Amino acid sequence: MPIQTAIHLPEELETQVGLLVAAGRYASENEFVAEAVRFLLERYAQTSSGTDQGSIGTLHNDAELLDQAVEVAMKACEERR
Numbered sequence: 001m002p003i004q005t006a007i008h009l010p011e012e013l014e015t016q017v018g019l020l021v022a023a024g025r026y027a028s029e030n031e032f033v034a035e036a037v038r039f040l041l042e043r044y045a046q047t048s049s050g051t052d053q054g055s056i057g058t059l060h061n062d063a064e065l066l067d068q069a070v071e072v073a074m075k076a077c078e079e080r081r
Contacts, residue, residue, distance in 0.1 A: 007033065009070060016074055036073030040065070043072070 009017065017032050026032040 007066065009067070013067070013070055013074065017070070020074075032073065033070065036069045037066070039073050039076060040069030 017026075017029055020026055020032060021029055026035070
């Protein structure tokens with residue numbers, strides 16, 4: 001069962017995500033954020049620093065990192081156009 005989490009994006013990112021959803025690139029904002037998080041977790045797995053906390057713990061404790069995940073996913077989506 002999916003975990004429900006509230007996130008707060010800067011207005012610019014929220015607007016861009018909304019535009020991608022409206023354009024049909026993603027079915028919902030939730031789908032977009034899930035892809036962004038998966039992308040960042042894959043990136044961390046590739047560049048693991050060997051900390052005990054692991055990728056998921058690092059992401060959970062770092063809101064800025066989550067913002068970066070969203071930005072990375074936005075850029076990846078734009079590059080696919």
